[in-house]
Amino acid sequence: MRVAIYPGSFDPIHNGHTDIAMRAASLFDKLIVAIYAVPQKSLLFQIEERVALARAILESCSNIEVMPYTGLTVDLARRCGAQTLVRGLRVISDFEREYQMALMNQQLSSSVETICLMTRYEYAFVSASLVKEVFEAGGDVSGMVHPLALRALHARRQPAGCGRSAASDEL
Numbered sequence: 001m002r003v004a005i006y007p008g009s010f011d012p013i014h015n016g017h018t019d020i021a022m023r024a025a026s027l028f029d030k031l032i033v034a035i036y037a038v039p040q041k042s043l044l045f046q047i048e049e050r051v052a053l054a055r056a057i058l059e060s061c062s063n064i065e066v067m068p069y070t071g072l073t074v075d076l077a078r079r080c081g082a083q084t085l086v087r088g089l090r091v092i093s094d095f096e097r098e099y100q101m102a103l104m105n106q107q108l109s110s111s112v113e114t115i116c117l118m119t120r121y122e123y124a125f126v127s128a129s130l131v132k133e134v135f136e137a138g139g140d141v142s143g144m145v146h147p148l149a150l151r152a153l154h155a156r157r158q159p160a161g162c163g164r165s166a167a168s169d170e171l
């Protein structure tokens, strides 16, 4: 059975992520969307919320499983019997980071391969951090996230006038 892992922070899952997950799921018998609980970036959603959102949005795809994790991705791969890590590439700066991570993972485990799928043109500019920033500044992100993620963003929105930075107000 060909099992792959698509790891990330998914804070929140957006349409670029969903597209990569669906396309990867068509290449493998099973795709595990693995949500890293404690990434080194500031988070809007708790791990339970990120997992629940991804599960709800990806539930139509029967060979996708969503799970939280901590620790090394290669250790998760070993535990799950996965041979492949899937990553998405948007721009050249993604490549540098993905290349570095792929080589590091190669050092950590020679039995796990990394493959990168190119983003679709329409999602090339979409990142979770930009979605959150634009949303907080009052922008329309409905074309970039699933309606459930949009609802979660609305539920999390701070009262008007609180917590907006001057930079966000300029967007």
Ligand code: ADP
Binding pocket: 007, 008, 009, 010, 011, 015, 016, 017, 020, 086, 087, 088, 089, 090, 094, 118, 119, 120, 123, 124, 125, 126, 127, 128, 129
């Ligand atoms: P983000 O960069 O949106 O915060 P993550 O850190 O959760 O997302 O990234 C998980 C994986 O998804 C990474 O491989 C990242 O390059 C990929 N990814 C993120 N956004 C997109 C997108 N718009 N198109 C394709 N891949 C993406």
